[in-house]
Amino acid sequence: MATCELLSSSSSQYSTMGKFSIQKSPVIDQLPEMVPSHSNVNNNVDDTTVTGKQPSERVKVTEEQRLLWLGAAKEAARMAGKEVRSAFYREKTVTMKSSPADLVTETDQNVEKMVFSFFRRKFPTHRFIGEETTAAGVPVELTDDPTWIIDPIDGTNNFVHSFPFVAVAIALSVNREIEVAVTYNAILDVMYSAARGTGAFRDGKRISVSGATDIKESLIVTTAKSLLTPQKMENTFHNLRSLLEQGRGIRNLGTAALNMCQIAEGAAEVYFEFGIHCWDMASGALIIREAGGVVLDTAGGPFNLMGRCMLAASSMELAQTVASGLRHDHKKPDTEEPVFLRSAKD
Ligand code: LIP
Numbered sequence: 143m144a145t146c147e148l149l150s151s152s153s154s155q156y157s158t159m160g161k162f163s164i165q166k167s168p169v170i171d172q173l174p175e176m177v178p179s180h181s182n183v184n185n186n187v188d189d190t191t192v193t194g195k196q197p198s199e200r201v202k203v204t205e206e207q208r209l210l211w212l213g214a215a216k217e218a219a220r221m222a223g224k225e226v227r228s229a230f231y232r233e234k235t236v237t238m239k240s241s242p243a244d245l246v247t248e249t250d251q252n253v254e255k256m257v258f259s260f261f262r263r264k265f266p267t268h269r270f271i272g273e274e275t276t277a278a279g280v281p282v283e284l285t286d287d288p289t290w291i292i293d294p295i296d297g298t299n300n301f302v303h304s305f306p307f308v309a310v311a312i313a314l315s316v317n318r319e320i321e322v323a324v325t326y327n328a329i330l331d332v333m334y335s336a337a338r339g340t341g342a343f344r345d346g347k348r349i350s351v352s353g354a355t356d357i358k359e360s361l362i363v364t365t366a367k368s369l370l371t372p373q374k375m376e377n378t379f380h381n382l383r384s385l386l387e388q389g390r391g392i393r394n395l396g397t398a399a400l401n402m403c404q405i406a407e408g409a410a411e412v413y414f415e416f417g418i419h420c421w422d423m424a425s426g427a428l429i430i431r432e433a434g435g436v437v438l439d440t441a442g443g444p445f446n447l448m449g450r451c452m453l454a455a456s457s458m459e460l461a462q463t464v465a466s467g468l469r470h471d472h473k474k475p476d477t478e479e480p481v482f483l484r485s486a487k488d
Contacts, residue, residue, distance in 0.1 A: 200286065200317045208337040212322040215312045216335060218260045222253045222310040223328030226295060230329055236302055239277060243368045245298050250274050253294035257312065261290050268314075273421045282420065282448070282476045289315045293421040296325075297397030306330060311399040313424035318481050320447075323425035325399045334403045334429050342406050342432035351435040351456035352408035357388045357463050360411035360456075363401045365394050367417065377469040384467050385412075398452075402426025405454045406433035412464050414440050414453040416471035420481075423452050427483060430454050436461045437483070440468055445483055448476040 229249040237246050254274040261268055269289040271282050284291075293311040295301050301308045306329040313323040325334040334349075336342040342349050354360050362385050366378055385392060393410060395401050398418045404410040406429045424447060427437045436458050438444065440451040442465030450473040455461035 203316055203321055203338075205340075208322055208340070211314050212324070212335060212337045214261065214264055215314065215322050215324045216326075216333060218257050219310045219312055219324045219326035219328075219333065221260060222257050222294060223326050223331070225249065225253050225256065226301070226308060226310065226328040230301065230306075230308070231304055234302055241369050243299065245302055246274065246277065247295070247298060247301065249301070250295045250298055253310070254292060257292050257294060257310075258290075271421060273419065276419075276421075284315060284318060284420070284448070284477065284481055286317045291315060291320075291421050291424040293399065296399040296422060297395070300396045305396060307395040307397050307400050309397050309399040311421065311425040313428060315424065315447075315481075318483075320424055320428040320483060323428040325403050325425045325429060327400060334406065334425075336429045336432035338428065338432070340432070342429045344403075344407055349407040350433045351405060351430070352411055353434070353456050354411045355457045355459040357385075357412075357460060358390070360389045360460060361391055361393060361409070362389045362464075363393050363395070363404055363410045363413040365396070365398070365401075365415050374471055377471050380469045381467075385464070388467075398422040399426050402430055402452075402454055405435050405456060406430045408433075408456070411456045411460060412454070414451070414464065414468065416440060416451045417473050418450060418452065420447050420476045423447060426454070427452070431483075438465065440470055441465055446475070447481040447483055449480060450475055 226249060234247045234249065238244065239246055251274045254272045258270050258272065261270070265288065267287070269285070269287050270292065271284065271289060272292045272294065274294065276282055291313045296309040296311045297307055307327065308329050310326045310328055313320045315321070319338065322337045323335065326332070332345060334342065334344050366382060370378065382392060389412070395404070398415055399422060401413050403426065405413050427445060427447065430437050436455050438453045438461050439446055439449050440453045442453070442462050445452065453461055453465055455464065
């Protein structure tokens with residue numbers, strides 16, 4: 143196991159093993175190549191039909207396109223996963239973002255770059271939103287155009303500690319709906335996937351939520367975040383206490399994307415979290431809904447992909463029970479304009 147030591151109080155960068163060396167943040171160095179592609183080159187079959195601008199002009203997405211995109215998403219996730227695995231037990235160069243619990247490594251940045259390039263080659267007109275690109279200063283912008291939403295390493299803290307729950311999360315939004323999604327546990331080699339309207343799968347086998355409606359029979363997954371303000375700590379303790387008094391227990395894998403997959407495959411019944419971003423939620427939202435689950439905001443309202451929070455459950459009844467007892471922790475949304483995802487039936 144790598145040891146994590148903060149080697150200089152004046153620097154935000156440290157190494158998980160061996161000697162410390164100060165480096166310029168690779169985020170800044172990589173920015174130009176990580177800017178989303180808005181190229182108009184069009185040499186791919188799907189791009190000729192999905193470029194809707196106005197709702198009335200939106201072209202219907204076909205099954206063939208979904209299959210093509212899902213295949214590409216799985217290929218990208220496996221390719222990224224190989225990179226993540228090969229770096230997993232090696233020394234890592236770690237940079238702090240907003241706090242000592244909010245980290246980024248060279249692997250996060252390299253993998254995001256690699257995945258962007260992969261999709262750019264296949265789908266030159268598609269756009270991108272990525273965790274590390276956003277951290278480097280590119281604003282989140284979701285239009286009707288096909289847009290890949292990517293978290294290269296969901297669970298960076300886990301990755302830094304070599305705790306084996308680390309996911310590559312990839313989703314494609316078209317007309318502001320998630321059409322395909324994959325969440326890949328790169329260390330344990332488990333692939334969750336979904337295409338809109340066709341169900342959710344784990345390594346090719348169909349999965350579904352448990353369907354539980356009673357909190358007394360529910361495992362609850364959530365994150366108790368470190369280094370919060372006293373008020374936020376209070377809210378966290380309130381929520382944990384109230385759920386511990388009602389449910390069967392609380393779990394956390396340390397990755398939002400894999401936490402969501404536990405609801406989708408019926409291993410747990412409720413998941414909620416405040417402060418997460420669209421790249422943490424996009425793949426899981428589709429996978430849970432395609433598995434028959436419910437995805438809402440933490441107040442029990444419609445789920446906003448840009449709203450920085452999620453409440454997912456195995457049934458609407460359970461979701462509303464939990465929503466009614468939660469103390470909320472509001473964050474600045476990823477975009478001012480909300481993006482409400484419809485269910486596959488709409
Ligand atoms: C992290 C999540 C984690 C959540 C953090 C963060 P990252 O993503 O997966 O579960 O609690 O807020 O979003 O930064 O490791 O990709």
